[in-house]
Amino acid sequence: MDKYMDERFERVQRALTSLIDSITKYTPSTTQAHDLAAADKELSDGLTELQTHQNNLLRIQELRKETEDLDAQIKSTVSLLWSTRKEITGTPTTSYPSSGPRYDFTYTDLLNYARRISPYTLPPPGVTNGVDLSAPPADQQATASAEQTPVTATSDSVPAPNGAAVASTASQPTDPSQPDAAPQQTSFSTALPEHMTEAVNLLEGAVFYPWPGEERIRSGALDLCQRLADAGVDPKGYDPEEQERQRQAEAEERKRREAIEDAERKRREEERFAQMARERAAAAERERLMSHDAGGAGQASPGAAGRQEKKQFQFMGGLDDDEDED
């Protein structure tokens, strides 16, 4: 480019020199002037071209810089990728013992189980087992002191009917020589009396054990077996419900048998009655026949004998009717 421009400069210079020469020799010629003008025009063209060239150069430089930037970016990205990958592959994964047993379960199983055991693993709301929930866990000293601080804090904030009371309440808890007065004052204003807290909170003072209690163990199936063994019964194969069922079945069977026997006895009784009635009727018949055979002697009192006979007949007649019904 320099050469290109130099040529044009030279040409302009030459044209100018020759023009000046011709002017100094007083022989100016328009051709030389035209040459100069043409050279000058070419020079300005060349300058324009130079400008374009410079612009292009600048642009090329910009692009080169941009490329370098992008290259650096790509490089850093790739290196980051590489290091990340290395990190990922290098991360120690939790390795479960391959020899240990594994069990499959579903979330439904898990949730069902959690719901079932929750009453036995989580204390009911409000039951703290004596653990102070306002203190940070595993800090027994803080627990002890935290029990004291809320008392004074509440006593300070209690709205009192008159200013004097507020002043005395606020001053009393800070005085260690009067330990009785301050708690009394606070319990009157903030806490319910002891006999009422129980009515408000049914779980007041309740304790939660995360294991089966003694009374449950004592009333369980093992205890039943122990009692059976103590009573001399082998618990194996002995089922109280089964025994109960058998007893009931036996009682029913006995009742049924008794009913049958009852009916049988009743029937025999009736038969016996009927038999007796028949015998009596036969005896009465024989008597009647015998009295007929006695003849005139029996005629002396026909009314009395007839009444007697009628009476007996009535009695036997009733039985006869019974027999007929049978």
Add this chain to the structure above:
Amino acid sequence: MSSENVAVPSPSAPPALPTDDEPKYGGHTRFELELEFVQSLGNPYYLNHLAARKLLSNPSFVAYLDYLQYWSRPPYLKYLTYPGPTLKNLQLLQTERFRQDIISPDLVNAMVQEGMRAAVEWHRET
């Protein structure tokens, strides 16, 4: 625990699946009785009671405790309603030292205190 299982595989094998004519003990199945017993082991006082009856030094009883470990595996695991203390105590009972030490009331009280505190604190947000 797994190593112990490997060491003594036969006694810790779970019982066979019940059949229809399974014998009952006082009206309860073996499953019910063993479930009740293994859960009772979660109670430190009960462990102390067993130790006081000298059961924990009885080799047959120790073998039975080993056998009871089948409760720590499915399908039996999900029937425990007090899984934490039950399994922990079952595991502790496999060690000779614990079986000897549980006779001490101090240890029983410490276990009770710890268990009660843990029951409240395990779900607390710190």
